[in-house]
Amino acid sequence: MKIPAFKLEEFWKKYEFIAPYLLCCSDAETWTLQELLKLADPDSKKLWNSLALGYTESPGHPLLREEIAQLYTSVKADDVITFAGAEEGIYCTMRVLLEPGDHVIVIAPCYPSLATLPEVCGGEVSTIQLKPENQWHLDVDAVKTAFRSNTKLLILNYPHNPTGALLEKRALEQLIELARNHGAYIFCDEVYRYLEVDAAKRLPSIADAYERGIALNVMTKSFGLAGLRIGWIATREANFLQEVGSYKLYTSICNSAPSEILAIMALRAKEQILQRSRDICLHNLKILDACMTRHQKRLSWIRPQSGTMAVVKLELPIPIDTFAKGLVRTTGILIMPGSVFDLPGNYFRIGFGKKNMPDILEKFEAYLQQVTYLM
Ligand SMILES: Cc1ncc(COP(=O)(O)O)c(C=O)c1O
Incomplete structure (x- = not known):
């Protein structure tokens, strides 16, 4: 059997090193x-x-x-x-x-x-x-x-x-x-x-x-x-x-x-290394909580219990693939549409393991607001 395309890694291959604002990373903040x-x-x-x-x-x-x-x-x-x-x-x-x-x-x-x-x-x-x-x-x-x-x-x-x-x-x-x-x-x-x-x-x-x-x-x-x-x-x-x-x-x-x-x-x-990752994730999760509350009509989620990421539902009447393409083209912000996981519905993956997540999220919120006003 021929091996099928690795959708998620193809997605990263296409975008990871050209999109300036990665908002769907799965790895915690990188050490130098x-x-x-x-x-x-x-x-x-x-x-x-x-x-x-x-x-x-x-x-x-x-x-x-x-x-x-x-x-x-x-x-x-x-x-x-x-x-x-x-x-x-x-x-x-x-x-x-x-x-x-x-x-x-x-x-x-x-x-x-x-x-x-x-x-x-x-x-x-x-x-x-x-x-x-x-x-x-x-x-x-x-x-x-x-x-x-x-x-x-x-x-x-x-x-x-x-x-x-x-x-x-x-x-x-x-x-x-x-x-x-x-x-x-x-x-x-x-x-x-x-x-x-x-x-x-x-x-x-x-x-x-x-x-x-x-x-x-x-x-x-x-x-x-x-x-x-x-x-x-x-x-x-x-x-x-x-x-x-x-x-x-x-x-x-x-x-x-x-x-x-x-x-x-x-x-x-490992204690220091893991502590830094945990601190960043917990800090960012609180920021995400506030964002989800602010945008209740546009976004919904089941709050993650672990890891570096969550699945968020876009509640606007735009297919998630269209929204994600528009987002990356207009702002350089990358989210991962659920289609990469064959997940039906208007879902996308958001990552919260990186230090720059709050700054990117701010830009993301501005775009979300703008798209809503234009609808
Ligand atoms: C659940 C899971 N397993 C395995 C991998 C692959 O990890 P690595 O990049 O270290 O090969 C990933 C990467 O995203 C993952 O999310």
């Missing part, structure tokens, strides 16, 4: 190299200064895997394999796990490759739609009904892109029970973990909570270090891990050497 080096502990500084630019160990630098393992309660360094960003982890996992005829349950809307790759691999895909009338909550009973005797994999993404929804801990336990009864894997994309609005609602990682759980995370989003292209999979499923490690030899082979050391540095300073 100098800022990160200032956070470095003496040992990682030494690693940086003596860095050789050769090949690196395919599963990832042993110290990097050790730092990653510390993010989990039941995971050891040997239970971790690193990848070039989260996307390589998704790609390799789907290729390794799925064979034609395997049944896969996917939640929509979602980061597109979580839905397209299972199909590309020949999976029979059942899609469970998140609905605004249910506050974007996952209907666990619908997942239960979708399970079949040949269900191999349930794919989750919490905190969720694009809605910012979270799963209740009880719901996760129910899903694990369902998967366990069917001998199925759960792959959970956890790339926005640590950015829950209420930290008490943070879910346990699927790698800790379920023996057949495969957890995906990355330096890109909550850590604000997209340019490192360091992601990872953590799982206690040793056979799968070995196979996915072998698959990586056909994709990136190994990580970029400088990125590995910078990721070690960042993970050792």
